[in-house]
Amino acid sequence: MIVDAQERRVLNGHTTLKTRTNKERLETVLHAIETRMHDVVDSDVDVLRDASRHIIGAGGKRIRPRLLVLAYMATGGSDADVTVDPAAAVELVHTASVVHDDINDHGILRRGRPSVNKLWGRTFALLAGDFLFTKVYELMAPFGDMNVVLSEATVALVEGETMQAAAVKDSNFTREVYTEIIARKTAALFRSAAEIGARMADAATAQIEALRGFGFNIGLAFQIVDDILDIVGDEASLGKTAHLDVQQGRGFAVAHGEGGDVMDSIKRRMLEGDTLEAARVQARMLVEHAVAMLDVLPDSDAKNELIALAYSTIERTA
Amino acid sequence: MIVDAQERRVLNGHTTLKTRTNKERLETVLHAIETRMHDVVDSDVDVLRDASRHIIGAGGKRIRPRLLVLAYMATGGSDADVTVDPAAAVELVHTASVVHDDINDHGILRRGRPSVNKLWGRTFALLAGDFLFTKVYELMAPFGDMNVVLSEATVALVEGETMQAAAVKDSNFTREVYTEIIARKTAALFRSAAEIGARMADAATAQIEALRGFGFNIGLAFQIVDDILDIVGDEASLGKTAHLDVQQGRGFAVAHGEGGDVMDSIKRRMLEGDTLEAARVQARMLVEHAVAMLDVLPDSDAKNELIALAYSTIERTA
Numbered sequence: 184m185i186v187d188a189q190e191r192r193v194l195n196g197h198t199t200l201k202t203r204t205n206k207e208r209l210e211t212v213l214h215a216i217e218t219r220m221h222d223v224v225d226s227d228v229d230v231l232r233d234a235s236r237h238i239i240g241a242g243g244k245r246i247r248p249r250l251l252v253l254a255y256m257a258t259g260g261s262d263a264d265v266t267v268d269p270a271a272a273v274e275l276v277h278t279a280s281v282v283h284d285d286i287n288d289h290g291i292l293r294r295g296r297p298s299v300n301k302l303w304g305r306t307f308a309l310l311a312g313d314f315l316f317t318k319v320y321e322l323m324a325p326f327g328d329m330n331v332v333l334s335e336a337t338v339a340l341v342e343g344e345t346m347q348a349a350a351v352k353d354s355n356f357t358r359e360v361y362t363e364i365i366a367r368k369t370a371a372l373f374r375s376a377a378e379i380g381a382r383m384a385d386a387a388t389a390q391i392e393a394l395r396g397f398g399f400n401i402g403l404a405f406q407i408v409d410d411i412l413d414i415v416g417d418e419a420s421l422g423k424t425a426h427l428d429v430q431q432g433r434g435f436a437v438a439h440g441e442g443g444d445v446m447d448s449i450k451r452r453m454l455e456g457d458t459l460e461a462a463r464v465q466a467r468m469l470v471e472h473a474v475a476m477l478d479v480l481p482d483s484d485a486k487n488e489l490i491a492l493a494y495s496t497i498e499r500t501a
Numbered sequence: 502m503i504v505d506a507q508e509r510r511v512l513n514g515h516t517t518l519k520t521r522t523n524k525e526r527l528e529t530v531l532h533a534i535e536t537r538m539h540d541v542v543d544s545d546v547d548v549l550r551d552a553s554r555h556i557i558g559a560g561g562k563r564i565r566p567r568l569l570v571l572a573y574m575a576t577g578g579s580d581a582d583v584t585v586d587p588a589a590a591v592e593l594v595h596t597a598s599v600v601h602d603d604i605n606d607h608g609i610l611r612r613g614r615p616s617v618n619k620l621w622g623r624t625f626a627l628l629a630g631d632f633l634f635t636k637v638y639e640l641m642a643p644f645g646d647m648n649v650v651l652s653e654a655t656v657a658l659v660e661g662e663t664m665q666a667a668a669v670k671d672s673n674f675t676r677e678v679y680t681e682i683i684a685r686k687t688a689a690l691f692r693s694a695a696e697i698g699a700r701m702a703d704a705a706t707a708q709i710e711a712l713r714g715f716g717f718n719i720g721l722a723f724q725i726v727d728d729i730l731d732i733v734g735d736e737a738s739l740g741k742t743a744h745l746d747v748q749q750g751r752g753f754a755v756a757h758g759e760g761g762d763v764m765d766s767i768k769r770r771m772l773e774g775d776t777l778e779a780a781r782v783q784a785r786m787l788v789e790h791a792v793a794m795l796d797v798l799p800d801s802d803a804k805n806e807l808i809a810l811a812y813s814t815i816e817r818t819a
Contacts, residue, residue: 226660227660228660228663228664228667229667230663230667231659231660231663280631283627283628283631286627287623287624287627287628305605306605306666307663307666307667309601309604309605309627310601310605310659310662310663310666311663312631313598313601313630313634313659313662314656314659314660314663316631316634316635317634317652317655317656317658317659318656319638320637320638320648320651320652320655320656321652321653321656323648324646324648324649324651324652325648325649327645328642330638330641330642330643330648331642331643333638334635334638334639334642335639337635337638338632338635338636338638338639340635341549341628341631341632341635342544342545342546342549342632344628344631345546345548345549345625345628345629345632346546348624348625348628349546349547349548349625
């Protein structure tokens with residue numbers, strides 16, 4: 184029996200060739216997604232190109248495009264290059280909403296850089312966000328039915344952002360309202376990313392449903408942890424203006440408070456010490472629930488990466 | 502020879518049955534488009550539903566959806582109902598841009614009503630505009646290749662709006678810049694409306710090209726007349742905050758001025774008296790050029806309506 188260097192690594196229990204190749208393939212696709220986002224926002228209108236590349240180039244966790252690509256690979260998709268444009272589109276939906284969010288919240292720091300709003304002003308930030316939304320549309324235009332999936336999520340995202348602004352305005356931030364807000368503003372887009380990946384791989388209905396549920400639940404967990412970090416984090420590690428949520432009377436801490444002065448209520452709750460811990464427990468349960476849903480998928484490197492991605496949403500400090 | 506009442510009307514030179522039926526069909530479809538726009542913005546998020554219906558219910562000329570439906574009918578399309586969703590989408594692209602425009606321009610009056618910005622404030626106006634954009638996406642999602650056409654136009658629209666804001670900021674409002682701005686912010690959407698109508702009717706390439714050119718040229722004319730009316734009109738007849746363009750240093754009058762104080766320059770030009778007249782002449786030439794392009798279409802009621810629509814862009818006072 185001839186054993187070459189690569190097979191020997193397998194036999195020795197090291198990373199398998201298959202694993203290494205799949206990891207390389209994933210990284211190659213993720214890199215192509217970065218390039219696609221950078222390229223698609225090119226424009227002879229300098230401010231749109233520059234503002235878009237400023238926010239895209241600042242990075243971000245890229246969890247949504249990674250989710251889409253992994254959902255594709257984990258359900259048998261064999262040519263991950265086909266996911267580049269939809270994955271770029273999903274990340275740009277998020278990016279557009281971030282740019283508009285920073286206008287409404289007066290956020291001046293985002294991903295460790297000054298926000299588009301801060302650098303270019305409100306008028307151009309509004310237009311840059313619109314531009315990013317139109318680029319989502321351009322990227323997705325050739326993808327037929329996938330547009331139905333993504334359009335649902337973008338509608339939900341804007342509804343969630345609006346419910347949040349309305350809840351702050353009306354001082355109506357109950358636990359139920361909080362859950363509905365994060366379901367729409369965050370979890371719906373995670374769900375659509377996972378669904379698009381699975382559908383593009385022509386996955387069976389049960390697998391598509393599993394990935395929808397997986398995406399939705401880790402989306403909820405991700406947002407809960409985001410809100411925890413907004414309270415306990417500082418700007419240096421978060422890379423964005425911290426405590427905005429609390430100052431503006433939203434996020435789960437407010438949802439668990441009793442009204443009255445927002446900061447006072449939150450501080451009191453935090454001193455009592457159970458709110459953050461309860462939120463952490465809830466996020467972990469959502470992730471475990473999500474991971475259990477993947478049982479319908481055959482074992483694969485991509486499935487393992489999905490599980491790792493799920494836990495990464497709660498095991499982070501920024 | 503048996504001559505019934507309907508044929509007799511034809512022989513007597515009155516409106517033909519065919520004409521009457523086609524007009525009724527057009528009005529039925531336009532009514533269905535209104536209903537579709539009203540229905541598609543339904544949401545349990547009250548402010549999004551209410552703000553959307555406020556601006557949609559205020560009316561507007563509906564020239565873009567009318568153009569789309571007529572392009573369909575004039576190129577042989579036989580079931581105009583299929584145009585309802587794309588036509589509603591095209592009008593909502595315009596509506597979304599109007600809502601965001603009123604934020605950036607501090608417009609307080611729109612279509613004879615207080616602007617969304619004025620009634621709901623900046624945060625909700627921004628989100629309502631985003632919501633309308635997502636509803637465009639939802640309406641168009643099932644329409645395959647048509648999304649490529651409309652996404653191009655929405656990108657151009659945002660680019661045009663941004664070029665305008667940048668030109669004002671940089672005091673760089675030359676005639677060339679003005680032409681490029683109106684081509685993108687207005688004419689591109691007119692062009693896409695006409696193209697979508699023709700494509701949905703499976704029109705021949707030459708007809709599609711003719712309708713693209715027709716739409717583009719009447720779009721340019723429409724915007725030039727809009728800018729004329731912004732100078733000579735008053736708020737009561739315009740139904741929107743007048744003189745915004747001039748105050749903010751944009752529009753063709755500024756493009757023909759010599760820099761320096763914007764209002765002074767424009768007033769001086771107007772007193773000299775040739776700028777408005779030159780713009781009117783240009784708009785008429787564009788419309789005549791557009792109408793000539795329709796020569797490739799067979800004669801029909803819809804073609805006649807397209808010609809009437811073309812002239813309506815320059816023969817209006819609001």
